[in-house]
Amino acid sequence: MHLPADGCLTLHCHPATPALGLRAVGARVAFAGDTLHIAFRLAGELSRLRVPAAATPARTDELWRHTCGEAFVAAAGDPAYREFNFSPSGAWAAYAFAGYREPLRPPGGPAPAIACHADGDELVLEVALATAWLPAGDECELALTLVAEESGDDGAPQLSYWALRHTAGRPDFHRRDSFAARLPALP
Numbered sequence: 232m233h234l235p236a237d238g239c240l241t242l243h244c245h246p247a248t249p250a251l252g253l254r255a256v257g258a259r260v261a262f263a264g265d266t267l268h269i270a271f272r273l274a275g276e277l278s279r280l281r282v283p284a285a286a287t288p289a290r291t292d293e294l295w296r297h298t299c300g301e302a303f304v305a306a307a308g309d310p311a312y313r314e315f316n317f318s319p320s321g322a323w324a325a326y327a328f329a330g331y332r333e334p335l336r337p338p339g340g341p342a343p344a345i346a347c348h349a350d351g352d353e354l355v356l357e358v359a360l361a362t363a364w365l366p367a368g369d370e371c372e373l374a375l376t377l378v379a380e381e382s383g384d385d386g387a388p389q390l391s392y393w394a395l396r397h398t399a400g401r402p403d404f405h406r407r408d409s410f411a412a413r414l415p416a417l418p
Contacts, residue, residue, distance in 0.1 A: 233413045234260055234373075240412060242271075242377055242393040245402045250391040251381040252276030258300075258375045260412070267365065267414075269317075271300040271356040271377055277349060281380040281388060283320035288342055291322035295378050300356050303374035303410060306366035312407070313338060313365070317358045319347035325364065332405050340364045365414075372410035 234240075242256040254275035261268045273280065283297055294316040295301070305312035310330040317323050323343050327335040344359040365371060377393040392402035396411035403409070 234415070240375060240395055242375060242395055243397065245392040245394070245397050248391045248402060250275070250379060250393075251383060251389060252279035253379055253381065253391065253393075256377050256379070256393045260373070260375070260414070262362070262415075265362045267360045267362055269300065269302060269358045269360070269375065271358075271375075273354040273356070273377070273379065274352055277352060277354055279381040280354065281382060282347070282354065283318050283322070285347070286320045286322065288321035288323065288345065290324060290342070291318070292324055294318045294322055294324055296380075297378070298380045299378050300358065301374075301376040301378070301404060302358075302360070303376070303404060304365050304414070305372045305407070305410060306369045307372055307413070308369075309366070310407070311335070311366075312372075312405075312410075314405070315343070315360060315364070317343060317345050317356065319345075319354075319356055321345050328405070331407070338364060370416050371414040372407070373412040373414050374404060374410040375412070376404045376409075 238260045257272045259270045300317045302315045314326040346357045398406045
């Protein structure tokens with residue numbers, strides 16, 4: 232699907248990992264100059280959602296173990312892709328792959344700007360990512376995903392996995408058939 236004119240997309244919860252209090256997750260994608268803006272919107276019973284506390288922004292691995300937004304981007308038709316993780320804490324990660332889960336040397340670039348705020352029963356995670364991180368030229372394929380960590384009735388953490396499109400089987404955001412949106416070619 233091409234990115235809608237308003238940039239608004241809906242993420243769906245994987246059926247094998249039901250959410251406890253979240254009712255809906257959406258995202259808005261827009262370009263402004265040399266920056267890709269992504270705003271993840273989480274709606275529902277936020278008291279169950281475990282949100283990492285704000286910290287000094289730093290490149291950090293394994294953010295997917297807790298609440299975080301993710302973006303996977305690839306040039307159309309190219310098996311190589313990049314993965315970006317954005318924590319509400321301000322921590323972030325960037326990875327490069329030659330093909331399905333075949334790691335390359337991590338890419339370099341300026342740290343993304345990340346902001347997180349709650350408004351009633353909605354949490355918004357805003358990200359500004361320099362387009363220098365993205366493949367140049369051709370149209371890009373995009374997968375937006377979110378890992379939500381919530382507290383169960385017994386207080387134990389439970390993860391739910393949200394994506395534009397889920398593939399068969401367990402949640403696996405690296406599968407190219409889950410890259411469901413198309414971004415226009417970058418200048």
